[in-house]
Amino acid sequence: MGGVSVDSGGKSGRRSVDSELNLIPMIDLFVVCVLFLIMTAVWSQMARIEANAQVPGPPRTDEEVEKVEPEKMLTVEMKQDDRFVLIWKSGATVHATSEVPRKGQPITLGTETVMRYPDLATEIAKQWKEYGSHQNDNDRKVDQAIISVDNRAPFSDIIAVIDAIYTLKRTYKGAEINAFQVTFSAR
């Protein structure tokens, strides 16, 4: 039997004070714990990336429609293979248009290659400082980014662009939040 003897005397005819700790139940418990934790372990770490759909509600007849100045929104067009087009507009008024070369930076993780667009993220951050409507720390609202994507584009490209948009952070009451909320263009 496995045990640990604590030797502390017991000579000259007196009753031994040696005590033996029985380690077998402890080892059994460890083995059961290890097996349980290995069986329930989650090895693949999943996360989520948010998008939001601006679905208009049904018109309410009891409320007078308030005229609100349309806010500036960023549209990221990814319809060409070689460039992104960034358009800042409020309603039908276009404030600025610029192009960013579609230069992907591949990242290899094991057998997987993930495309990222750091140039796009940098350009969006630069333009947001100039055109962004919600930059104040007390402002709860965030700017809207609309992704206009070609219907044949793969989903991985959409996620890469959303990821580039979410690279830009701002603070709200001291807490770090995304500077943009992303939605899709219906067209």
Added chain:
Amino acid sequence: MARGKRKFEHSMIQKPGRRLMHKVPLRFVQNKVSGGGARSVNTSLALIPLIDFFVVVVLFLLMSFSASGEIPVDKNTKLPSAENTLDMIDAPVVAITGTNILVDGSPAGSTRPIEDSGRLQKIDDLHNILKNKRELWKQLNPKAESPGVVVMQVDHRVSALVVKSVFQTAAFAGYPNVSFMVGQLPKTKKGGEH
């Protein structure tokens, strides 16, 4: 017993040797039990390193333990990865696997009609299932406001047309806050390195 030997036994440093049954005064019993001069078949196992190892393994597994469990992902579905992500939440999962659309594992339509038509479409089955889920949630939580969150589990090769169609169908069924399930990329340092 010789005088010199007795002196040796009481010294601080003792001669190593067999200790089995050493309290039995009869020499022949000691010899019989401890192997009689032959090599003993008793071996002691060092349990302390084993216990140390178990403690380290248990601590590591406890630290990486997730009580929320794993959201099953179809083996044919390869999710894209992103860096600026949020933690997973408990919400209905809309999965697109091949040409099938599943809501929490139950079939909810096909992507074939969307791909054939080549334009955005509302998926009726998906719409009805999500709407029923929302109604059920409202009945169970009459005072709470529905978060309207749905998690989309989409393969990285699926076309934007299908993604947009499912996205809009979910939004019209009362789930305007869509989250895309992705793998977690390591955070980039300020200099742009991983």
